[in-house]
Amino acid sequence: MARPLSSDDLPSSAPPELAYWQRRLTELADRHRVPGAVLGIARGAHSAVAAYGVLNKATGVTTTRDSLFQIGSITKVWTATLAMQLVDERALDLDAPVADVLPELCLADPRVARQVTMRHLLTHTSGIDGDVFTDTGRGDDCLERFVGQLDEVAQNHPPGETFSYCNSGFVLAGRVIEKLTGTSWDRALHERLCAPLGLEHTVTLPEEALRFRTAMGHDAEGDGPPRPVRTWGLPRSQGPAGLITATAGDVLAFARLHLAGGIAPDGTRLLSERAAQAMAERQVELPDALSLGDSWGLGWIRFGWDGHRLIGHDGATLGQAAFLRVLPEQDLAVTLLANGGAAKDLYRELFGELFAELAGVAVPEPAQPPAEPVPVDARRHLGRYERAGTRIDVLKGPDGLRLRHTTTGPLAHLVPEPVLETTLVPVSDSQFLVRYADSSSWIPVTFYSLPTGESYVHHGMRATPKVS
Template identity: 70%
Template structure:
């Protein structure tokens, strides 16, 4: 298995002004209150990377605070790829066997039937565990929230036998976060800060609402019967859902994470944070989808895999309470695009389709 490496590019420089106009037109058309767009292209032949950013609208329609390129939005389930990356780091260090039953690491784990004796981290990262994925139980704000969440999974049904098919599973990623906690001796939040946020230089990325409050933070909006978006009644999901979807970040910070994967596991300063083979394995086909025309055509370790105009894309979408995010990487061209939004008809204004057309 080899690392994904960007091919040479002779494209013209990214026209940031064009993408600002494009974002303005699309966001206005689809009633998006606020948005942030980022486009990254790796430098080739010794040239520096290119980064173009654009912002539109407001962070909160009730206050009118403007969205800017340094505003943070909830990235939702794109968080799952970050959780998967930390799991692969632990595998690189010999602390985690992706194919070993989780019961070896979590002897107290109880799942329906004998699932705890069979389910592995690979099952969790590829959504093939069969655990009911729609369990959003709030287990509190304490540092033990994931431990409490893992304990309640004993009451959760299996929707299919382990490995038999694919079913999207938020619960599995919460459990994966608990495994990370057991292996690192701290919280999932701390593991993300120490292993990704700090070494990547992400100064506006966090996992908790009190961290988002330190920056210009987007507020979710829901569309009413009149078609107009209004502020969502709740800002975020329970902390127990952290590993499945609670990162908040700027577009540039999300692209710094994407760069790690475009370069086969390297930070911008050349520090290796993930083995090249592990970065490649995350992008490789790991599981087939029952319907390859809805989310993607297959799944990696955390990543969704897409075919696009004859090329291979990897990426992920994220949806929280009135916020939506979209990340796409085109590894062959060393290109990544992210769109962060706080409401409106975001499916028609996302990076992989309307923005790039």
């Protein structure tokens, strides 16, 4: 077992500890059938990156420390940072209706169009159906066109009433940024964050990614081996929600901006200390505190680990996964980027070891079924729950309730198995656990109602309303 590292232990000269984490990354990634991965560790001004495997099993290109991976929804923290820069400049009010900036905004519920704020968007509480992946083309007007179609997207809950992970809301936030900066979200990201931070390996478009050593996502059917996905990336319209592709080093440099209170390495202030602090503060509690974090900030997920407060985010795209955890009290940031396999299981095992040894912090154990069966009367949960991209059926099986999860819409043909069915294991009358065939991890399923009486199931960080 490696000794705990101090802030002087991570120079780029590859100390013994880097060799240790390289070995652990290799052993665990191989165990979890991850084709390729990079692990980045930063403490203070020092950082180290380990690389494993291949970027594409079809070509055999080796993963290196400067390889690019899709970071998925970690992008949302970058978009939130752009928004907070505009708050600093007094060009944007978090609690004013975004219609003040976008008077043309039309939503399914005209009242919501007049009410929804940037704070709603950055905290996933707008109620706009979140998993809409309409392809509105490759032009710089793709966000404008996407937002122009939001009147066709359902309103799943009233603004501010509950939390439901919302990609659509971040696209809308990106469009607000475009309107206020007078340029595309991609260019605003480059000019206001990437260039000042010296991030030369952070891109948003596939033709930019082709300039570098870039990962291909992988998926698998059943117990089959990981194979390259058929589609490399999501439509450009999803940019502000999840289209950044970057190296582990650049992700760590972005985290350093927040650890430094908004100051770039050259001393330039890119974000006020007040704004950086506000992003990490609790904004909303989650209906389910077992899936990921216990609360949400402005863009950041908040984690309570072993009495310590962390911030971070995860990302999942087509066959790729990304993880970022930041422990401000120890000036520590860790990221893992992977291109398939059981990446989440790799993250849990590797980060569990890493945070225990580097920071003395125990990562919470994942949810597990109770030792003894819990008798519940869960008949009221039977029925269909539906939102854009997902249909959830809660069925009565011979040994209790079952959950059938169906991916619908544009993503259905991009996932290896659009229909998954498994047993609901009760923890209480309202809390259950499920485990899908492609992972050893248990995932919470929470049933609850709004104060106004509407029934929801919270699964995968989304609130899905009961429709029948």
